[in-house]
Amino acid sequence: MKIEEEIKQSPFKDEYTKAVVNLLFTQSYLVSRQSRIFKPHDISAEQYNVLRILRGRSPKPITVSSIQERMLNKMSNASRLVEKLKQKEMVRRTECPKDRRQVDVVITEKGLDLLELLDKEVKQLNMDTIHLDEVEVEQLNHLLDKLRG
Numbered sequence: 028m029k030i031e032e033e034i035k036q037s038p039f040k041d042e043y044t045k046a047v048v049n050l051l052f053t054q055s056y057l058v059s060r061q062s063r064i065f066k067p068h069d070i071s072a073e074q075y076n077v078l079r080i081l082r083g084r085s086p087k088p089i090t091v092s093s094i095q096e097r098m099l100n101k102m103s104n105a106s107r108l109v110e111k112l113k114q115k116e117m118v119r120r121t122e123c124p125k126d127r128r129q130v131d132v133v134i135t136e137k138g139l140d141l142l143e144l145l146d147k148e149v150k151q152l153n154m155d156t157i158h159l160d161e162v163e164v165e166q167l168n169h170l171l172d173k174l175r176g
Contacts (some may be wrong), residue, residue, distance in 0.1 A: 058154055062108065064148050068141060073103045074112055078142055081118060081134035087123070088131035 030049045031038060039045035061072050070078075073131040080097045081089065087144050109132055112118040116139035132141075157164060 029041070031128055039085065057156065060152060064145065064152055068145065069115070070112075070141070071108075072106065073098070074108055075111060075142075076103075077108050077137050078134060079118060081132060082139060082142055085134050085139070088133045090129045091132060092129070094132065112138065114134070 030036070030045065030052060033052060034048070036048075039048070058072055061075075065075055066073060076099050077094055080094050091109055094109065095101075095103075100107060109118055109120065109130075113120055115137075117135055118136055119133050121133075122129075145151050157167075159167060
C-alpha cells in the first residue's frame with residue numbers, strides 16, 4: 028500500500044519529503060512487528076539490540092559506553108537497559124580492572140539462550156515482513172547505505 032493511503036495524506040509536496048515520511052513510517056511499522064515477538068519474552072527491541080551486541084563480543088566484556096556507540100537507537104540509555112537485563116539475569120556487570128569508573132558487561136547463558144530462541148523467530152519475521160526478493164533486498168540495503176552518506 029502506498030504511504031499516502033497508509034497515512035491518509037494527499038500527495039506530498041515533493042519526493043524527498045515523501046521519502047523521509049515513508050522511512051519514518053516504515054521504521055515504526057518494523058518496530059511494532061518486532062515488539063510482538065519480544066513482548067512474550069519480557070524484553071524490548073532496545074534490550075534485544077544490547078543482547079545482540081553482547082553476543083557479538085562474547086565471551087569478551089564490553090563497556091556500557093561501547094554498547095551505546097553500537098546501538099541502533101542512539102537515543103537509548105544503555106546503562107538503564109543493561110541494568111534491566113541484569114535484573115533479568117541476562118547480563119553480568121563487573122568493575123573494569125583497567126578503569127574503575129567503567130563497567131564491563133558480558134552476556135550470560137540465559138541471555139544467549141533467549142537470543143538463540145529469538146533468532147529463528149526474528150529471521151522468519153524479517154522474511155515475512157520484507158516483501159522483496161534477494162536482488163531487491165540487496166538494492167534496498169545499497170540505497171539505504173547511500174542515503175546515510
